[in-house]
Amino acid sequence: MPHEHIQPREIDDTDFIISGLLGEGGSKTVFDAIINGKRRALAIPNSIDDPDTQAEKWNSVLQEPENAKLLSELGLLTIPEYEIMVTTINGRELPVLSMTPFSDLPFKVFDGKDGTQTYTHGPLSHIEHFSDISSYITGFGADIATLTQSGIVLSRDSISFAALPDGSMRLFFYDLQGMTINDDSVNKDELREDYSKLVVYMLDNIFDYQQLMRFEAQGYDFRKRMNLSQKLQVIAN
Structure with missing residues (x-):
């Protein structure tokens, strides 16, 4: 179901509590979530591309934690905490990004x-x-x-x-x-x-x-x- 909008109920992980949508872009959809008791911005692949395009974009997105670490080491302001996690979306296991939400900066x-x-x-x-x-x-x-x-x-x-x-x-x-x-x-x-x-x-x-x-x-x-x-x-x- 690559072209269907991903709903929070389709993210299947007992440690995630999805409370709302923070934003959508060309490569990711970001949810307001509680993960292991901690508030986080949860980024998952967008649902508008075909599977090959989605996979290519998401492989690039997964470079963000390393890029943010480099910028932070240079003294620049960026997201301080990133974590790559694996969860099930529409019955398929995928790596997702757990990040510090803007509201906690x-x-x-x-x-x-x-x-x-x-x-x-x-x-x-x-x-x-x-x-x-x-x-x-x-x-x-x-x-x-x-x-x-x-x-x-x-x-x-x-x-x-x-x-x-x-x-x-x-x-x-x-x-x-x-x-x-x-x-x-x-x-x-x-x-x-x-x-x-x-x-x-x-x-x-x-x-x-x-x-x-x-x-x-x-x-x-x-x-x-x-x-x-x-x-x-x-x-x-």
């Missing part, structure tokens, strides 16, 4: 792919004028520097934002199945530039709606965004 994660979370209030809503944005991107620059120096290539889908308790911001890395490391062939100047531009444009998704409208009325246009990305490149150098 010591900071709040803002997914730069979804602006609805910050429509009325975001982590930077206190910024009144776009010219003050540069004061809050130092942490992003340091993280980009770490990625660049290590030759780590990530897609947009792997990058989100973390709002720390002290009010500072960092990048947060998740969905790491597509991560590659190639110190030899990667042009680090281009990689630094690409990350800087990407992060600046993703920031639009964590500004609240009224704030973004105010910024644009103040002249926060393509050129100003390019200027901000250049400042970020300097910090990341």
Whole structure:
């Protein structure tokens, strides 16, 4: 039944209590679960692909724990605990991922792919004028520097934002199945530039709606965004 949506009741393991759906993407479906008495995000293969495509994607997903460990060792923010477990889904044994849920992290994660979370209030809503944005991107620059120096290539889908308790911001890395490391062939100047531009444009998704409208009325246009990305490149150098 590869094209049928997987329901929680079809995950057959007495140690799992499934309480809801956290999200779905191109490669995984993530449930809110209690596993061995501990709250976890449980990721299983999506149910929209044919079996061969699903298996190929899932083999890539199973690289995430190792990728997250590497990023964590470099001082970057990511999921701190991953565990590969085996359970039965639709009568078939499959490896699944048990992860620390975002709600248990010591900071709040803002997914730069979804602006609805910050429509009325975001982590930077206190910024009144776009010219003050540069004061809050130092942490992003340091993280980009770490990625660049290590030759780590990530897609947009792997990058989100973390709002720390002290009010500072960092990048947060998740969905790491597509991560590659190639110190030899990667042009680090281009990689630094690409990350800087990407992060600046993703920031639009964590500004609240009224704030973004105010910024644009103040002249926060393509050129100003390019200027901000250049400042970020300097910090990341």
